[in-house]
Amino acid sequence: MIRLFLFLTALVALLATLTPAQAQPLRLQITEGVIEPMPFAMPAFVPENSAGSQYSEALARVVAANLTNTGLFREVPREAHIARVSSFDASISFSDWRAINVQALITGAVEVSGNRLTVKFRLFDVLSGQQMGQGMQFSGSTDNWRRMAHKVSDAVYSRITGEGGYFDSRVVFISESGPRGNRTKRVAIMDQDGENVQMLTDGRALVIAPRVAPGGTRAVYTTYETGSPRIALMNLSSGQRQLVGDIPGAMTFSPRFSPDGQSLVFSAARGGNTDLYRLNLSSGQMQQLTASPSIATSPSFSPDGRFITFESDRSGTSQIYVMPATGGEARRISFGQGRYSTPVWSPRGDLIAFTKSHAGRFHIGVMRTDGSEERLLTASFLDEGPTWAPNGRVIMFTRETAGGDPALFSVDISGRNLRRMPTPGPASDPAWGPLLP
Amino acid sequence: MTLTSKTLLVLAALALAACNNPRTGGPFGGGGTDGFGGGFNDGGIQAGMLGDPNDPNSVAHFQQRIGDRVFFTTDSSSLTEEGRRTLEGQARWLSANPQFAIVIEGHADERGTREYNVSLGERRANAAMQYLISQGISADRMRTVSYGKERPVEACPEQRCWDVNRRAVTVVSGGRTS
Numbered sequence: 001m002i003r004l005f006l007f008l009t010a011l012v013a014l015l016a017t018l019t020p021a022q023a024q025p026l027r028l029q030i031t032e033g034v035i036e037p038m039p040f041a042m043p044a045f046v047p048e049n050s051a052g053s054q055y056s057e058a059l060a061r062v063v064a065a066n067l068t069n070t071g072l073f074r075e076v077p078r079e080a081h082i083a084r085v086s087s088f089d090a091s092i093s094f095s096d097w098r099a100i101n102v103q104a105l106i107t108g109a110v111e112v113s114g115n116r117l118t119v120k121f122r123l124f125d126v127l128s129g130q131q132m133g134q135g136m137q138f139s140g141s142t143d144n145w146r147r148m149a150h151k152v153s154d155a156v157y158s159r160i161t162g163e164g165g166y167f168d169s170r171v172v173f174i175s176e177s178g179p180r181g182n183r184t185k186r187v188a189i190m191d192q193d194g195e196n197v198q199m200l201t202d203g204r205a206l207v208i209a210p211r212v213a214p215g216g217t218r219a220v221y222t223t224y225e226t227g228s229p230r231i232a233l234m235n236l237s238s239g240q241r242q243l244v245g246d247i248p249g250a251m252t253f254s255p256r257f258s259p260d261g262q263s264l265v266f267s268a269a270r271g272g273n274t275d276l277y278r279l280n281l282s283s284g285q286m287q288q289l290t291a292s293p294s295i296a297t298s299p300s301f302s303p304d305g306r307f308i309t310f311e312s313d314r315s316g317t318s319q320i321y322v323m324p325a326t327g328g329e330a331r332r333i334s335f336g337q338g339r340y341s342t343p344v345w346s347p348r349g350d351l352i353a354f355t356k357s358h359a360g361r362f363h364i365g366v367m368r369t370d371g372s373e374e375r376l377l378t379a380s381f382l383d384e385g386p387t388w389a390p391n392g393r394v395i396m397f398t399r400e401t402a403g404g405d406p407a408l409f410s411v412d413i414s415g416r417n418l419r420r421m422p423t424p425g426p427a428s429d430p431a432w433g434p435l436l437p
Numbered sequence: 438m439t440l441t442s443k444t445l446l447v448l449a450a451l452a453l454a455a456c457n458n459p460r461t462g463g464p465f466g467g468g469g470t471d472g473f474g475g476g477f478n479d480g481g482i483q484a485g486m487l488g489d490p491n492d493p494n495s496v497a498h499f500q501q502r503i504g505d506r507v508f509f510t511t512d513s514s515s516l517t518e519e520g521r522r523t524l525e526g527q528a529r530w531l532s533a534n535p536q537f538a539i540v541i542e543g544h545a546d547e548r549g550t551r552e553y554n555v556s557l558g559e560r561r562a563n564a565a566m567q568y569l570i571s572q573g574i575s576a577d578r579m580r581t582v583s584y585g586k587e588r589p590v591e592a593c594p595e596q597r598c599w600d601v602n603r604r605a606v607t608v609v610s611g612g613r614t615s
Contacts, residue, residue, distance in 0.1 A: 179592075254555070317512070355550050400547075
């Protein structure tokens, strides 16, 4: 029952990515506002020993916030609860939950021994009175307690929507401070929900546009530490970094990893011309991919590694192109009004997200990889630089209001649930990393 | 050794030290961060004499009377008539002051995406450099760098600010490139 309801919800919200075969039996007329978020209850995790009690409420808060923030779920507040969950293994009094219109019930337990935290959860479909899937257990260091709450959230989200999760993931971004004309920018990393922010560079060199490697252990970004744009490759756990992809006499920037993490595609600008290059990170071998007397930048691989989408102004204005990952003929896929920029291939392979500017406004949008079915998800003074959640359902981007500071926003691919991400200060250029193992 | 000869030796050593550093001396001496490698990361503080703007060979004259920057229209790297006149003045000054090298910084306004603007800034800096080359200035005295939209001179979200942010700025420094 839960599954069916949420499947409908997901179908409505995410219609663009469903194949016609999947959509067939449930053809819905889509109108704004049909989505009623699914009511769920998340009682405090039952502490299985006294050391566990300090986490019982905190874990429940993180799980509830994750689900609520998707816009697909609505928490039935604790004050409304009739039943008390005092034991993880006690039977559930479904009628008490039905009486307050809960559809999904999550129960959890937590135990701490030393610095090891063990978390268990179960998910129940209240209307049918059934458990959904088996109970699951996660354990790890107490330092990682939030990650375990994210793991629970991912499992719940996946079981109900049938989609992959994205809560146990991190986002690399640029943290900004200081006056606009001489901004200090640092590469920073945070959890997907804005927690655990850490600075990765010291701010002495101007840095822009970081991207995370497929495994999530490395990042690349553009740095001005030599006085000219260069590409830095950083190990996210050690903080060690090195400059890569030097092309004498050229400014190099806009790097992005291939899906296997073995190579980078990036831009090199010299003589008024910007072309794309590919660098094999282990051999150091470099290959020029484009040779057009125009700008080619913001490249992004398809998840199967066979194609690269990028923007070029070879037609006179910036438009989006797709070419083989080894170079060769590029096919233009954007034909709407305005300028198209920063194409990013969805991790599911089905869509390309982009920035569009037209008539003085900026938009984040998505289109199919052949350029069809363009949909604009946002509109503002300046929206740019989309990045995909690991499940391809949510997009994060930079938004700047007129005269205001930039901030990170997220929106789902139906254009719903626009949210401002909490960051300690002005922030830009988000790069969403993979789901953590 | 007499006190006088000691003093003379010290003075000679100081003079030699000055000669050994090609970036000292001249109206903009002092070396330090000149964009040729120091960048933002060396923490060095740049010191130099701007000189009197009425002295046609001074850096102050270059900046204030000739003009150290040219402007562009939206999404364009074509030099305007005014821009060409400014660059011709810069070329005359550079010909008369061959001890200086320059960095041409290309910039974009904020009405574009970040990476495209790096490319656009490079294109603008290159347009200015090519024009200086056409005016007889040697390419090995020049270097370009693009800051994209990262270093606006005016921060307002209005056309008048964007107009002055779309620019190529010629920064004069002592010494030669490389």
